[in-house]
Amino acid sequence: MKPAPFEYHRARDVEDALAVLNSHDGLANILAGGQSLVPMLNLRVAPATLLVDISNIEELNGSGQESDAVTLGACVTHAEIEDGSVPDPSHGLMPRIARDISHRAVRNRGTIGGSLALADPSAEWIVTMLALDAVIRVRGASGSQNFPAADFFLGTYATALPEDAILTAVQIPQLTQAARTGFYKVCRKIGEFAASLAVAVIDGERGISRVALGGPSGAPMRLAGVEGLISSDTRAEADDASMIRAAVEADLSAAGRELGADALHLHGTTVLRALRDARGR
């Protein structure tokens, strides 16, 4: 479990990283926290002839509070989000989710940008960004682009990130003080990837009722049918577990996700518990 030979370049800034990335005549990879990439290199399942290390680029480590949103640089770590050392637009949701990612040693180095760019289907941030309706910023040789999260995640380890571009930041709309958020994740033991996870964001002042679901495969998805149930604000109906479960099934089916009874049961349970978590807050 030692990597094949590769070149290494520590980029000064985004332009430098892009220049090296796009002039390389082989398989170049961006290295941020390295918590997924390095094990894959060691197992020799992710061939790379060049690593462009972006972790020292000042711009990517920054964060900013705007009037109605927070922007986090791609290299902001899970630990920084967990510790509240960057602004939190999510009314506590993101620090809570960060605390549940893997183990602290991984959180110390792993980055939000790396997680979003990799798009492991079981990972936390892709589901969370979808639920928070974040905008993912990328910069490439031909300039900058913004992707709504809903358009960015295309499938298992598949995103809209162009090959010649770098994910630079994520901009997350600010929730109001009245917002309620919920989160539930199923995994075998602490620190493992999830078999199913759901994030619910309900912000009445802004007319937001979003439920996003992630699982062991495919892109994370919004559950429109479930959202319809909870936004209609008929508490009795929304409390009805079987209605929610049926809506989860219908949403998955509408999205072409044909799952077995056990997987449907699992996802239904996750969504129910995320909603219960949101109501409890």
Next chain:
Amino acid sequence: MAEQGIGARVLRNEDDRFLNGRGQYLGDLAMLECQEVYFLRSPVAHAHILEIEVPEALKDCVFTSAHFDDVKPIRAVGAAPGFKGSDYPPLAIGKVRFVGEPVAICMAPTRADAEDMAQQIFVDYDELPAVVDMDAALAAGAAKVHDHWTDNLVLEVMIDAGDVDASRENAGIEVTGEYRLNRHAGVPMEGRGVLAYRDHRLNELVVYSSTQFPHVIRTALAKCLDIEERCLRVVAPDVGGGFGVKNNLQPEEIAIAALAMKLDHPVRWMEDRREHLLGCAHTREHRYRLTAFADAKGKILGLDADIRVDAGAYSVWPWTSAMEAGMAAGILVGPYDIRNYRARAMTIATTKTPMGPYRGVARTGACFGIERLLDDIAEKIGRDPVDVRLENMVQPGQMPYKTVTNKLFDSGDYPEALRRAAMAIGLDDIRKRQDAGEADGNLIGVGFGCYTEQTAHGTDEWVARGLPVVFGFEPTVARLLPDGGLVLEVGIQNHGQGLETTLAQVAHEELGVDPAKVVVRHGDSSLSPYGMGTFASRSMVMAGGAVGRACGILREKIARIAAHLLQAEASEIHMRDGYAVAGERSISLAEIGEAASLHPERLPPGEDPGLEVSTVYQPALSSGAFSYATHAALVALDAELGTIKLLDYVVVHDCGTVVNPMVVDGQIVGGVAQGIGTALYEEIPYDENGQPLATTFMDYLIPGAAEVPDIRVLHMSSPSPHTAYGIKGLGEGGAIAPPAAILNAANDALRPLGARVNETPLSPERVRAAIAAAREAAE
């Protein structure tokens, strides 16, 4: 001075180097010009090797079996009639039989370079059908793992004791259950590793290996390499956990040693985690179909067992591939008084990684089988599982008790351990809690696992098992230095058991020497007398007995010298706190050591100089000292998700005389943690092509700090009548009962839903499947 002898809570002599990160493991050895090895391993389960193409530029640093024509393979053949023998070559010859089997050595200045080389080698495999499942392996027309065999059944052992058919006729109740443990790995923190070089000055081949039994490895290696033992030195440096998987003659040991004989520089291989999960001996894959014939109170009148073990592709030395099934059949009756017993135990070969010993060995499977069966009997007759166990247990008044399979239980009160465990876990309150239901909607359940653990078995037992080697004794050389310090040279190997301290405590018991001034030397065939190593929960009994005996002989001479110097009678001398004491007078061990070694003129007339004793020990009875315990688990089960949380875990344990309570508790808790792994997490599934599906820690789960609750350990003490000081072994026990206790608890929790779970590890998927099956059956 605080108590320091047998029974005292002495801090470990090892702590300074281990807790400060100064242990010296195989990876810490710094040798000039050492080259690193990567083993190219088979990516397929079963295939003929047509060709191995090595690029011309790599010819001098890539080695295959063709380079080692004169090296003998591992050959572990059991003495039982019908045992099908096979060769296990260090590098595959012509055919590969499991994913992970070593095919070629790549040698380079760094491990990364060696792995680069491996990617340039092309091996042409002509694939054969994989033999993945025990049933398929026995089916007519199944591909044969070894071509010269008639079929894949390595050995079938039958036991028929008492009269099972008669018991069936007398029984009012018949209960049949099928119980299954899935395959997993040993996962010591340090993987295996070997470093070897030729020492021209001493004319010997030096082999450092992360092994549990260096002396025995020297004997075995010498045979494989066809060199004399005097020309071979085997050293086990600090070893970061063994758990049995470092208790085999490893193919890689032979390959690296054979390679070093061709070279003029050291060469090293260090196993990484992926190699470990693929290539190191696996464990636990047992299947049980058990039928109990019982009376209305649940007393088992007869037991019928079908036991099957998937031993993988090769037989490991010296245990043989048939050890697991044979042991499981031999101890299945557990601590219960069952006189009519029939068993068929089958060892089956497949194209999977060979199975070898792992903490608990077959006992974990046997305990799981009989303990699940007892709970199924209890459910059938509507009695509490504790009462059904008490109905069946061997009573203290029956001790010593010979089981239906001729195991001799030497001492103990098995029912009392169970009663104390039920009390400690709060059985009555749990039953009330279950009636009331949990506020969070979870289901709670309590489960028990009882076992006896044969430990420190000697000559008779190993002869009966028909192994190529009989592990009958342990040696000690004890030497008092001129400054009063004591050196103990022993044949065991200390890899986390605290033996550098507990053996020093035994020396203190005999000589009054401060344990901190005792140095225990072990793990080096050139440094200590020939001994068998550390496994089978034997070292404290065997090496403890040898240290006690050597120090006792030393004490007699010390007493004579002290009596002469103090002008007292030898019979007046007592050893206390580093002094020989006679009434008001005393003389230090240092003064005695100085007289014996540097001033013979001070010795009594006719007394030989020097203070050194070499002796051996074997227990009075070599059938083993039986430790025993009851484990009790309280679980909360989330029926929607199938997840299980351990709320409480109690162990009531009896290992006779305890030498160091902190070490004993540590051994038990560590064993339970591994047992929790077997019960809930650890598994290497295979697909239909014989590909293992858990080859990194991404897919292979082990319990972490958050998954292991505080284990509450309570002690009883029935000293063994047959061993020095009454010590019984205990190293493995913690890992025996957790699957039984935890799955019994899970089944107790699931009872309201009518669901049953009988397979480890108990994943949420398996729990949900059981609940879904029960729901379907009810509809």
